[in-house]
Amino acid sequence: MSARSALSAPDIERTLRRIGHELIEATPEVDSLVLLGIPTRGAVLGRRLGSVISEISGYDIAVGTLDVTLYRDDLAGAGHRTPSPTEIPEGGIDGKVVVLVDDVLFSGRTIRAALDGLTALGRPSAVKLAVLVDRGHRELPIRADHVGKNLPSSLAERVSVRLVEVDGVDEVVVEA
Amino acid sequence: MKHLLSAHDLSRAAAIGLLDTALEFSAVAQRSVPKLPTLRGVTIVNLFFEDSTRTRLSFEAAAKRLSADVMTFQAQGSSVSKGESLKDTAQTVEAMGADIIVLRHGAKGAAHELAHSEWVGTPVINAGDGVGEHPTQALLDAATLRNHLMPQPRGSGLEGLRVVIVGDIAHSRVARSNVSLLTTLGASVTLVGPEIFMPSEVTQWPCETQSSLDEAIAAKPDAIMMLRVQKERIDPEALRGLDEYITEFSLTAARANALPNHSIVLHPGPMNREVEIASEVADSSRSVILDQVKNGVSVRMAALYEVWGDHS
Numbered sequence: 001m002s003a004r005s006a007l008s009a010p011d012i013e014r015t016l017r018r019i020g021h022e023l024i025e026a027t028p029e030v031d032s033l034v035l036l037g038i039p040t041r042g043a044v045l046g047r048r049l050g051s052v053i054s055e056i057s058g059y060d061i062a063v064g065t066l067d068v069t070l071y072r073d074d075l076a077g078a079g080h081r082t083p084s085p086t087e088i089p090e091g092g093i094d095g096k097v098v099v100l101v102d103d104v105l106f107s108g109r110t111i112r113a114a115l116d117g118l119t120a121l122g123r124p125s126a127v128k129l130a131v132l133v134d135r136g137h138r139e140l141p142i143r144a145d146h147v148g149k150n151l152p153s154s155l156a157e158r159v160s161v162r163l164v165e166v167d168g169v170d171e172v173v174v175e176a
Numbered sequence: 177m178k179h180l181l182s183a184h185d186l187s188r189a190a191a192i193g194l195l196d197t198a199l200e201f202s203a204v205a206q207r208s209v210p211k212l213p214t215l216r217g218v219t220i221v222n223l224f225f226e227d228s229t230r231t232r233l234s235f236e237a238a239a240k241r242l243s244a245d246v247m248t249f250q251a252q253g254s255s256v257s258k259g260e261s262l263k264d265t266a267q268t269v270e271a272m273g274a275d276i277i278v279l280r281h282g283a284k285g286a287a288h289e290l291a292h293s294e295w296v297g298t299p300v301i302n303a304g305d306g307v308g309e310h311p312t313q314a315l316l317d318a319a320t321l322r323n324h325l326m327p328q329p330r331g332s333g334l335e336g337l338r339v340v341i342v343g344d345i346a347h348s349r350v351a352r353s354n355v356s357l358l359t360t361l362g363a364s365v366t367l368v369g370p371e372i373f374m375p376s377e378v379t380q381w382p383c384e385t386q387s388s389l390d391e392a393i394a395a396k397p398d399a400i401m402m403l404r405v406q407k408e409r410i411d412p413e414a415l416r417g418l419d420e421y422i423t424e425f426s427l428t429a430a431r432a433n434a435l436p437n438h439s440i441v442l443h444p445g446p447m448n449r450e451v452e453i454a455s456e457v458a459d460s461s462r463s464v465i466l467d468q469v470k471n472g473v474s475v476r477m478a479a480l481y482e483v484w485g486d487h488s
Contacts, residue, residue: 067200070214075485082193083200085330120209 002176009170015148020052031059034096036066039084042102044165062089071113098124103161105131108142135159179291179300180479183311183353197478215244221274222248225281238476263295270296284308299483314353315475320468335362340392342368343403346375350444355383368392401442402452432457440464
């Protein structure tokens with residue numbers, strides 16, 4: 001199995017800063033942002049992005065998590081999957097600009113599930129999507145508003161995002 | 177987990193997984209729209225050969241919160257005999273589109289038999305089989321104990337907790353399932369009751385027994401679970417001693433006051449007030465009986481979710 005590095009640790013940090021600046025620029029009321037990371041690694045990225053935006057903007061940005069397991073369309077026969085906690089920041093999401101944060105955008109099914117999950121939690125004024133890596137191969141009409149890196153890949157390849165908090169190292173690798 | 181038949185079948189990891197999943201479902205219950213699309217299009221049949229309004233309603237609520245369709249088959253009376261009749265009924269409801277069967281039956285081992293026969297291909301959840309097992313009751317008790325007594329419920333077992341179960345152990349599937357599950361999760365269990373209410377095989381169970389409730393309370397347990405005196409399952413001869421039973425084994429206010437401050441009181445319901453438990457205790461702040469009911473819906477959601485995830 002061969003592996004090539006797509007993003008290094010400094011690349012990931014720079015990328016999150018860039019996305020942070022983009023989000024601030026695109027959101028007139030920065031304090032209406034609510035970042036919701038999708039567990040496991042999207043939740044980590046959401047927290048990091050939240051601190052980046054808080055630092056740059058001076059606002060204390062609300063960060064939470066949104067688990068989508070219970071909204072997936074492939075549960076039957078999918079085996080044991082314990083849902084991770086969904087944590088909605090105090091103040092909720094009504095009227096807020098919700099940014100879904102995930103590590104890899106692939107088929108789009110996770111994001112479809114996340115959008116369904118959001119409707120049960122409230123009515124944001126807008127929902128955006130920020131991902132670290134977009135590897136293509138969409139199966140649904142979904143696109144990201146903020147992309148760290150476009151990473152064209154073949155279906156046979158595996159894109160792995162590893163983050164210090166979960167995996168002990170920051171890197172994105174493509175394995176064939 | 178293809179079926180949920182017995183608390184005995186659950187490994188520590190599987191049990192904690194179910195409880196953690198149930199914790200998420202409890203969080204969903206707090207939302208303004210307490211409903212998930214998870215089992216949309218799945219038909220759940222409650223096959224109840226024995227009366228049980230609470231368990232049936234709890235499974236119905238669980239199924240509905242997961243957006244499943246629910247059908248209930250309630251056979252009145254105990255004249256429905258096992259064997260052919262269970263087979264025919266189960267095959268009939270499967271032919272009507274049942275994807276998961278929740279079975280309550282008066283005969284011990286009925287759920288196991290249905291799950292391991294070739295009669296139907298659906299997952300089976302045991303909702304009580306005679307004096308056999310009642311695994312979802314044990315799970316809801318474990319969930320309640322964990323939420324109230326463990327500092328960090330998610331991911332944890334019940335390490336170090338001391339639980340006393342009082343009453344008619346011999347006729348109680350709740351006690352059977354609880355001894356198994358609570359000890360798997362690391363709690364220690366003491367069974368209390370008169371000798372006639374102790375099953376002969378109790379010496380082989382992973383628990384202590386005690387014939388005095390006062391002594392069990394003096395040992396400062398973290399939780400005490402009062403079982404219902406099941407008049408319908410007891411030989412009328414034995415019932416003559418009911419007054420004596422109340423004197424010795426009822427959880428009176430005085431006994432409850434002798435418990436440590438943090439100790440909680442559980443009861444699987446329905447309660448016989450002033451028989452096994454004083455009204456004053458049942459309605460006190462120690463009582464977590466209504467939490468048990470709430471957790472019942474969540475653990476049944478978890479059980480439905482997991483058997484559906486694992487069915488092939």
